[in-house]
Amino acid sequence: MAKLVQKVFFILISRYLYNFLSWFRKLWYHMQGMYVGHNTYLPSIKITWPHQVVIGDNCSLEQGIYFKFDGIWKQGPSIIIKNNVFIGAGCEFNIRKEIVIGDNSLIASGCKFIDHDHGTSLSSPMHKQQGPEKAILIGNDVWLGCNVVVLKGVEIADGVIVAAGAVVTKDIPPYEIWAGIPAKKISQRN
Template sequence: MKIGNNTNVPHNIEMTWPNKINIGENCSLENSIFFKHCGSWSKGYSIHIGDNTFIGKGCEFNISQKITIGKDCLIASGCKFIDHDHGMELSALMRIQKTINDEISIGNNVWIGVNVIVLKGVTIGNGAVIAAGAVVTKSIPENEIWGGTPARKIGQRT
């Protein structure tokens, strides 16, 4: 695990592969965060958190490919980030189908409200705001405000 200068990482976070986590400088992490890398061992980071970012209590990063979080972000408590899901073909049991993976990318200066879920393949643009409880299934442009299930545009930052 790579931890930048002046970053607060509590003692009770959980992780499966510490070598897959890169946390920038001046970050603040609260208790009970779970960093789960679902893939096999490999070199390089799959969870990258930019400088000056806050991550609230009880967040979960369930990552098989990669998540990148920019600088100066606010991620409230209880958020979940999942970059994969299962196939749903009728010809095979769901539990044995191949997973479908796609990276998550979060820009700089993004605010993600409490209990938001961000799913595979999503890019959240710089300056975007995601309302509490949203389920983000598609990419969000810069400086837009999104909310709901599934998330949709509800406003624009000015």
């Protein structure tokens, strides 16, 4: 009897409560200018400027994602996630310029995207200096392994795989496999 009660409780929580909370979050963020597509479940996330974020249809997001538009209010969106994208737990989008993630991409847990730097001049403390800002573009059908870091100005073309823990500092051509710090080509997809 206890197992049946546990099963019923689990079904109620997973099907109804989580869906209601997702619906409520979507409504709340929609009122603040964020767009979340159809059949996209919205878990508990952190977000600084909701109007800067667009999430497409049929996306799967896990808990603890941080959408940080790093700056003062400006017209959006700057964080654009297209359709059928998976984003794992604990990913961070630290964006000033723009990031676009293409359709059917897989972003594993702990990935970080940073599209800006601090200045390095000796004239004032580094934390007060604005550095260069360049958009990040991720193509369609891209797979980034756990804890990949993608830095400013990088364009990752369609069909690329980046191994876990890599730091991507330069553009990656289509259908290549990269790994390491800094990331380098290790293979080609067949």
